[in-house]
Amino acid sequence: xxxxxxxxxxxxxxxxxxxxxxxxxxxxxxxxxxxxxxxxxxxxxxxxxxxxxxxxxxxxxxxxxxxxxxxxxxxxxxxxxxxxxxxxxxxxxxxxxxxxxxxxxxxxxxxxxxxxxxxxxxxxxxxxxxxxxxxxxxxxxxxxxxxxxxxxxxxxxxxxxxxxxxxxxxxxxxxxxxxxxxxx
Numbered sequence: 001x002x003x004x005x006x007x008x009x010x011x012x013x014x015x016x017x018x019x020x021x022x023x024x025x026x027x028x029x030x031x032x033x034x035x036x037x038x039x040x041x042x043x044x045x046x047x048x049x050x051x052x053x054x055x056x057x058x059x060x061x062x063x064x065x066x067x068x069x070x071x072x073x074x075x076x077x078x079x080x081x082x083x084x085x086x087x088x089x090x091x092x093x094x095x096x097x098x099x100x101x102x103x104x105x106x107x108x109x110x111x112x113x114x115x116x117x118x119x120x121x122x123x124x125x126x127x128x129x130x131x132x133x134x135x136x137x138x139x140x141x142x143x144x145x146x147x148x149x150x151x152x153x154x155x156x157x158x159x160x161x162x163x164x165x166x167x168x169x170x171x172x173x174x175x176x177x178x179x180x181x182x183x184x
Contacts, residue, residue, distance in 0.1 A: 012148050016141040016156075024134025027106075031115030031126065041108050049112075051183045053105045054172040060105075061168040063098035064161050067091060071157055098164075099136065106133065125170040132163035 040049035070091040072078045109129060117123040139156035142148055175183060 012142075012145045013152055016138040016145070016148075016152075019141055020134040020136075020138030022134075023137040024130040027110065027133055028115055028127070028130040031110050031130070034110070034114055036114035037112045039112060041112065042104075046184055049108060050175065051180075053108060054175045054183055056101045056105050057168055057172045060098040060101040061164060061172065063094045063101070064164045066094050067098065067157075068161055070094070071154070075154065102132075102164075121170050121174065125167060128163050128167045128170065132160065132167055135159040135163055 043049055043052055046052040046055070069078075070087050073087055074083050074091060076083070106129060109126075115126045115130075117126065135156060139153070139160050142153045142156050
């Protein structure tokens with residue numbers, strides 16, 4: 001017999017996963033059917049939009065590594081208790097900042113380039129970009145829910161982190177190694 005709590009946990013989990021899947025699929029479909037502009041948007045202090053994108057992504061990647069460290073510390077997986085009082089706030093602020101850094105990168109990728117599948121690296125990168133925002137949407141819903149299995153939020157956070165690292169490897173790291181470092 002399924003209890004009311006188990007049913008509520010399942011509904012919250014399935015709802016978050018469905019929203020995440022819808023976000024990922026929606027971005028992929030939009031990127032695929034939209035006619036890419038094939039032009040740069042903004043460069044700020046950089047010589048080209050791609051340079052701006054790789055550095056914004058690198059900053060988001062760095063913050064994601066900090067996120068991993070603080071999450072492990074908050075959940076008691078590393079370090080000695082108690083967790084410093086500032087750490088949960090730093091975790092939230094760094095996550096929010098990392099998210100905001102990815103928005104102009106993703107916008108330019110979708111608007112200017114679209115979903116590309118002509119090269120294996122680019123196909124993986126495009127797919128991971130969609131998956132990242134889908135996983136992030138699910139994680140945000142999981143953070144706000146108090147009725148989920150204990151494993152749901154850490155797994156969602158791990159998927160977001162893994163997707164962002166893989167995106168960074170297939171874009172920024174690739175750019176730094178194969179095109180230009182430091183690439184300003």
